[in-house]
Amino acid sequence: MTNSDILKIQNLQKVFFPGTINQRHILKDINLTINSGDFISVIGNNGAGKSTLLNTIAGNLPVDAGSVTILGNDITNASVASRSKWISRVFQDPKLGTAGELTVAENLALSEKKHRHFNLHFYHSAERDRRFTTLLSRLNMGLEDRLNTQVKYLSGGQRQALSLLMATLSQPDLLLLDEHTAALDPYTSSEVMHLTNDIISERHLTSLMITHKMEDALQYGNRLLMVQDGQIKLDVRGADKQRLRKAELLDLFN
């Protein structure tokens, strides 16, 4: 482990329905080190194990063997909640990252205060609203005028941009993006992807992003992983990644 390592996965194995006729060995001895500042796209066939890998990092799935450490802390058996001091996640479904019954401002306040106990009614000020307005205006989605709108009334794109903002406000050590633009129309998807890239680079975040969009995987980030049949088939970075072309990636899928 060096100072620049954020996450280290060693010999990770995941088997579903072990010991039964339905046994499926999904992650097969995965080894992966994520360095500080890495922005990694993860691609691969349906069923290759990408989400399973993300779920074992986030703590949603227990592992069968191997270890996961973050900043030197062994989190292999830690709960999702206890990992949240290091890890934030944006899901494919915009509804999962936000509380629909709460307003835009209340959602933002909750994510800012994630690690402290507080009462929403006592946490309201003109200063806070000004700060939130500034944060929201950079999303270019008109949310700065809707601080007091319940989030359930926002469009999927607006809600996903808000989820992204909320996931990054706490300056996580690792940001997990789980096909977070997949449910958006092409224009909004590209807007949210630009925004993602801007936020990651401005805040110097480290991120792992699952995507089925080859163009996004090639255009964004410094590193690209291909998962195939539960193993990392390709791990390229820097200039090697920049030289990659879509046709080469598509060939590797076969």
Ligand SMILES: Nc1ncnc2c1ncn2[C@@H]1O[C@H](COP(=O)(O)OP(=O)(O)OP(=O)(O)O)[C@@H](O)[C@H]1O
């Ligand atoms: N909780 C679970 N219980 C049983 N099997 C599961 C579970 N989660 C995933 N699987 C199986 O593991 C395999 C890998 O699924 P996973 O969702 O990780 O693939 P993926 O690469 O993310 O695919 P996609 O691109 O379709 O989202 C699939 O066969 C899936 O059915």
